[in-house]
Amino acid sequence: xxxxxxxxxxxxxxxxxxxxxxxxxxxxxxxxxxxxxxxxxxxxxxxxxxxxxxxxxxxxxxxxxxxxxxxxxxxxxxxxxxxxxxxxxxxxxxxxxxxxxxxxxxxxxxxxxxxxxxxxxxxxxxxxxxxxxxxxxx
Numbered sequence: 001x002x003x004x005x006x007x008x009x010x011x012x013x014x015x016x017x018x019x020x021x022x023x024x025x026x027x028x029x030x031x032x033x034x035x036x037x038x039x040x041x042x043x044x045x046x047x048x049x050x051x052x053x054x055x056x057x058x059x060x061x062x063x064x065x066x067x068x069x070x071x072x073x074x075x076x077x078x079x080x081x082x083x084x085x086x087x088x089x090x091x092x093x094x095x096x097x098x099x100x101x102x103x104x105x106x107x108x109x110x111x112x113x114x115x116x117x118x119x120x121x122x123x124x125x126x127x128x129x130x131x132x133x134x135x136x137x138x
Contacts, residue, residue: 001054003071006064007080008033008051010105013061014084018095028090032083061101065108077109081119089123 015025106116
């Protein structure tokens with residue numbers, strides 16, 4: 001398992017954490033995959049499909065985070081927490097299951113809860129800024 005597919009599967013796991021795998025979160029997963037790996041729409045869709053299958057087949061997050069740790073330098077890992085929060089917050093809601101997953105993933109990636117909180121705050125601030133700039137917000 002490559003670090004890329006492990007990250008994509010972890011994004012799917014984050015979206016599924018509250019048993020509501022919805023179109024807003026799927027679009028956020030696709031956005032992260034496209035941006036992170038420079039893929040076009042067809043390749044993004046194919047990678048997400050593989051990630052969905054992998055996520056369903058893997059029982060715990062340890063295997064996914066191990067592959068990510070093997071592929072990603074420690075100092076780059078907080079950015080991946082931002083990616084996960086982008087997916088979780090895409091539907092405008094936070095759930096206890098998602099918070100629990102992020103605490104676990106942060107720990108498994110060798111990061112602290114504070115790193116996850118900072119990542120969440122950065123993503124939320126960006127989302128708020130984009131919402132304020134939306135013509136529909138006026």
